[in-house]
Amino acid sequence: MGSLKRKWGEEASSDSPQQKKKQQSGDGSLLVEEAVGCVHDVSYPEGYVPSTSSTELPKDCKPAKEFPFTLDPFQSEAINCLDNGQSVMVSAHTSAGKTVVALYAIAMSLRNNQRVIYTSPIKALSNQKYREFKQEFSDVGLMTGDVTIDPNASCLVMTTEIWRSMQYKGSEIVREVAWIVFDEVHYMRDRERGVVWEESIVMAPKNSRFVFLSATVPNAKEFADWVAKVHKQPCHIVYTDYRPTPLQHYIFPAGGDGLFLVVDEKGKFREDSFQKALNALVPTSESDRKKDNGKSKKGLLMGKVNEQSDIFKLVKMIIQRQYDPVIIFSFSKRECEFLAMQMARMDLNDDDEKGNIEIIFWSAMDMLSDDDKKLPQVSNMLPLLKRGIGVHHSGLLPILKEVIEILFQEGLIKCLFATETFSIGLNMPAKTVVFTNVRKFDGDKFRWISSGEYIQMSGRAGRRGIDARGICILMVDERMEPSTAKMMLKGNADSLNSAFHLSYNMLLNQLRCEDADPESMLRNSFYQFQADRAIPDLEKQVKALEEERDSMIIEEEDSLKNYYNLIQQYKSLKNDIRDIVYSPKYCLPYMKSGRPVCIKCIDDEKSPSFSIEDHATWGVLMDFHRVKSAIEDDASRRPEDASYALDILTRCAVSKDGLGKKQIKIVPLKEPGEPLVVSVPLSQVTSLSSARLNIPKDLLPLEARENALKKLSEFISRYANGMPLDPEEMNIQSNSYKKAVRRLEALENLFEKHEIAKSPLIEQKLKLLNRKEELTAKVRSIKKTMRSSTVLAFKDELKARKRVLRRLGYITSDDVVELKGKVACEISSADELTLTELMFSGVLKDVKAEEMVSLLSCFVWQERLQDAAKPREELELLFTQLQDTARRIAKAQLECKVQIDVESFVSSFRPDIMEAVYAWAKGSKFYEIMEITQVFEGSLIRAIRRLEEVLQQLILAAKSIGETELESKFEEAVSKIKRDIVFAASLYL
CATH class of the missing domain: 3.40.50.300 (P-loop containing nucleotide triphosphate hydrolases)
Structure with a gap:
């Protein structure tokens, strides 16, 4: 793939940022001289012969749009690419001025009577851009799923999901489009939604041209190479890491x-x-x-x-x-x-500013009902805003978020x-x-x-x-x-790496489209492109690792390997036994103050040891406590599954690192150090003594701690093994424990008789062998990655998913999409298989519209609530049916070799807002609903809006298979939830 690279130098201009500049800040300090520049690179498809003619716009040709300021070098370069009718990726920092390139692409398309699509990752950004473009050009429309305005306009602003859907449905607009602007294209690395960008780019019309706007990404060239390969056209890269304001x-x-x-x-x-x-x-x-x-x-x-x-x-x-x-x-x-x-x-505001805020705020809130104006979030926010302080997060009412954005832009x-x-x-x-x-x-x-x-x-x-x-x-x-x-x-910006994954909706849509197929999508994916690209580097790594490994000559290697494996087995068994004996279930009753405890030294975990004995020391137990997990629903875990830490008095070496930070390391009792009480995870315990020492309660005085450790040392010198608790006395009835003990005894006999056990320099030889084994494991891992890269990515998963679709009746043995498959094709905002199965089982037909939307809320709610309201009996029954359906589908996938955790999949459907959505569909006021739920107002509104999106997809699905009764029911459900504050119009529209 060919490449042309050019760096901008500094060009003289009285007010251009292209030259070296000296600016003074408000406080008179002199800013550093900085040369402003950009890098221009081009990716060509294989076999493409680039033109040798100038890439500059002819001087007598009028630009599609003129700007009232001097363009930055990267903007000029990108616009030159557009004027030459070639795709470009612009990679620059936030607020660098990338939108200028989008504006020019739109102006150029409108001048040439061409259709242009502008896509963005979020609806809020689409609304803002629609407002901005509408002020600049009149012929602009908007399509976000929530709102459709002038869908026949020459310039259409939409979310990337809408653009993907239009391509799958073969919309007339897709055939007419000349330019597609993908804003925030670095979103392609998003784990959940990134695949939408890949699908949209791969499926885009071959005669269209692209403008990709991205934050700085170090592998922009790799992305452009992929676009050039897939669409067989040049793709320019204009990159700048220059910040207009340092x-x-x-x-x-x-x-x-x-x-x-x-x-x-x-x-x-x-x-x-x-x-x-x-x-x-x-x-x-x-x-x-x-x-x-x-x-x-x-x-x-x-x-x-x-x-x-x-x-x-x-x-x-x-x-x-x-x-x-x-x-x-x-x-x-x-x-x-x-x-x-x-x-x-x-x-932070004067009286005039306070007055302006009040006018703007209530002008926006006028579209709300009197009841909604009294919502705590609305009434509590105004006093804060008047003082010049704002809050912006996804839990706010959308209208409140927008008014805060407007006030921030106005400097209020x-x-x-x-x-x-x-x-x-x-x-x-x-x-x-x-x-x-x-x-x-x-x-x-x-x-x-x-x-x-x-x-x-x-x-x-x-x-x-x-x-x-x-x-x-x-x-x-x-x-x-x-x-x-x-x-x-x-550090560097995050690389733009593929987050491609297969979904049943994608697979079914690919099978349904005449000019598409799943294998082609996989072959053309950015994921496959990156996997192919990585192979030469992986081959170099394998060669270097193999050379290092093969250069290691070890005496008596076979015998040493046998001994090494015995050590690994022995340590593994000891850990298994320790995990059982000192699990909270058995040892918590013995966690009494004054009990001697043997604990592993931390260094034992960090470096490999080839002794069958643990590197351990002794301490005195003072107390223990449960370690709370950072995961919110930790309280639901059983006590025996929780983690615990022990407060232990032991000998510690105290030092300071280069930053003056105190470093504490547990050391053997006989080594120099301070007597300190430290927190040790229960997993570090190797033995509990059956004895208890008489230790004073007040250990603040140094002398008291020293005396306590002196008692401990005397005890250990008298009883070297610390008189450990007998597992039989702890009433351990585990069969796996008894089996592990028998195997451990057998291994101990093998150690005593092994021919190499007394070999000189055994420790050094084992370390060398361990390194060799590590290198072998790395080589094996890299070769496995290479093998998976040389075959079609996701090939096995594709076969498995097709088996699922055949088993459940979505496609025939010849991959022809059946009725169920046609329904699932329409569902992209919820789990398509589970929802389709519910629809065909009659569950959605047999319930009232309010109950149906309550059930569907389980598909769109993703947050985890600790104390969510329990659904009423009839709703709980519906939720049980949903869980049963989800479990059946997950098990079918597992049987067809699709990797899935059945219980995780089932628990992904959450009933947390079933009651709230039911009340809303029954006509309750929004403030009444907020009194019965702990959910943020904005989070609930977002869920209900997404629910309406799912219902619209279900309407199309029912229509596609002639289910008029269900179609009417879905339309009734939409009418029940689409009202008032939840669907208040955006202030940008």
């Missing part, structure tokens, strides 16, 4: 009073300032941590709502230094609201608390961005923010043409390594 990055340490500049405008990391910031950290007290209930790292944020909170001090400092407007990012909806309430005594909100979603798409920059946490919960664990996430959110800082620099502030409440901070603040 950024400064600061740390605000918990409990501190000042800011520490850690990355300057030049991108230089200031390690001395970073260490000063961490040294200024005031550790969060234990009592504050307990208030947090272990749900998230909010140490520096929680506490009394007063002027002493860190967030109040920081916002006050930002306002005093005129760093506003500021966006404060938080990773939870409730935390956003909690932090905003800490600003209760702060007033000086301080906005928002979740991560505010960083996507919406063009609303601020002078300052604050991160309230440097860690986030990703569904499994707390982790550091990735550099890609940081780049996306920090991109909101700095308003072009207004601010000389943008400011990013991280609130830090724990120590972090400089390498971690550098990776976060200066």
